[in-house]
Amino acid sequence: MAFHKKEEFTRKEQDLAAFAKALSHPARIAILKVLAERNECICGDIVNVLPLAQSTVSQHLKELKNAGLINGTVEGPRSCYCINWKAFEKFNTEFNSLFDHLKVKNEKACC
Amino acid sequence: MAFHKKEEFTRKEQDLAAFAKALSHPARIAILKVLAERNECICGDIVNVLPLAQSTVSQHLKELKNAGLINGTVEGPRSCYCINWKAFEKFNTEFNSLFDHLKVKNEKACC
DNA sequence: TCACTTTATCGTATATTTGCGATATACATT
DNA sequence: AATGTATATCGCAAATATACGATAAAGTGA
Secondary structure: OOOOOHHHOOHHHHHHHHHHHHOOOHHHHHHHHHHHHOOOOOOOHHHHHOOOOHHHHHHHHHHHHHOOOEEEEEEOOEEEEEEOHHHHHHHHHHHHHHHHHHHHHHOOOOO | OOOOOHHHOOHHHHHHHHHHHHOOOHHHHHHHHHHHHOOOOOOOHHHHHOOOOHHHHHHHHHHHHHOOOEEEEEEOOEEEEEEOHHHHHHHHHHHHHHHHHHHHHHOOOOO
């Protein structure tokens, strides 16, 4: 690709794309599901549930954290993660605002 | 990665991830916005709007079409694209069903 | 038929992602 | 202090994604 031209798009487009990218792997979807299902913030339990090595899971967790979708805190010798619902809410809103009001207008569009 | 282990996740997880992947580039978000804004189904007009080469835009359109997010039909010498709102609706529902009912339970979770 | 326009595809270069084992780090327990 | 447990990071290999120019394909119009 030579150079990524992502900077040439609007901030909103980049933010939404970054959010979608964080969700763009089934392992990360699965991790979010586990975090959402359990009340305690899990850590290495995720490794036991997923068909992936510990280092790989740790990497996915890092990406989710960088994207702001989850929070992580160190609890003694282990790490505790949980979903950042606020970030989820924010992006859900942004996603809808991008398309929803246009949807009505074009519901019965051409092809 | 050696081999992609995506097959080891559930179909729902894979589908949702594939949808998110289609949205995971700002150029594709921008394309969807253009398609949503105009009543006529655009084609090469998108090329004029985006800071990308024609072949690159064509590639992004192909990916969006493969993901089922847009429809494309040939109209004489040109191609006509528009958003597949049904697919959008489906994935939006699926996305919400994955997380929304869990959200209530865990709203005030740990970390 | 011969240009012209529009779009798709091919080939290629480079960047990024995915995955794992090995290792480091950090705390807990003995 | 020594050991064990849990997690993060490093280094590497392989797969994918991104981007573009060149070219092909397919229709239009002179």
